Amino acid sequence: MNAEWSSSVVERARLHAALGEPARLAIVDRLLLGDVSPGELGAELGLSSNLLAHHLKLLEHAGLIDRSRSEGDHRRIYLRLRAEALTRLVPTGQRQAPRVVFVCTHNSARSQLAAALWKRRSRVPAACAGTQPASRVHPRTVTTAKAHGLSLARARTYHIEEVLRPDDLLVAVCDTAHESLTANEHLATADRLHWSVPDPAPLDTDAAFTGALRELTDRVDRLAPAVHHPGDPR
Structure with a gap:
């Protein structure tokens, strides 16, 4: 078997690895519907700030989420999904x-x-x-x-x-x-x-x-x- 995988296979494997944990998949499911601050997300999913920060770092590194600063309260940060990375993941019945x-x-x-x-x-x-x-x-x-x-x-x-x-x-x-x-x-x-x-x-x-x-x-x-x-x- 060829040990040098194509770039597309490597990229898909990286995304699957990032999503291969229930908390991270729940984060992506939530962000499919709308943006949310880290504090709001942690409260909704019942995740501690340290554990949430760990999962967000991995999702961000995988290119699945972005952060943006609020136009209202400039101290706030919002998380948003990079939907183009999940073109086959469509929410239904939520x-x-x-x-x-x-x-x-x-x-x-x-x-x-x-x-x-x-x-x-x-x-x-x-x-x-x-x-x-x-x-x-x-x-x-x-x-x-x-x-x-x-x-x-x-x-x-x-x-x-x-x-x-x-x-x-x-x-x-x-x-x-x-x-x-x-x-x-x-x-x-x-x-x-x-x-x-x-x-x-x-x-x-x-x-x-x-x-x-x-x-x-x-x-x-x-x-x-x-x-x-x-x-x-x-």
Whole structure:
């Protein structure tokens, strides 16, 4: 047998080795659905900080996860999955929700785009809202949506308190909204996920908004197969 394996075989073996431990596989399963801070992840999975740091180091070394600094609280670090390394690992049946609500700070860009994408991808109803809604949807959000076959011409902004219903799955698509929801005693217990998608509004360019749409498309495509309406046959 040839002792010099191909680079693809070596790479696949390295990924399998990194995932060949229950805690690390559970970490990847969680990150498939949304970003999370190390502290939040340790609390969810019941892992001590030392053990979690060990597993994260191995997953990071294998190229399976990245770290990013919060745009809101700059002291926070969020973990995100490098989904391209796991193209065959698709989440299924991991959430039940009668509706998905996408939330960002101003409800003028990311949450609007995410809800529009979701409605095209899933039969589960969707809505969007903001923690500090702007007076209108950002004009470049509307033009970006139109350029990609989505209609936001009649969209308006809402406060999360106007929209939220019991049993909604909340998806915070910005760091600041996620941190605001976490600090809100009423909303902290809601079923929530977090996507750390950079805000395109400060740059206010077509490229920035198209980039946000591209990332949201990828994340919606990953989450949609995992969310089922409670009334749907399984």
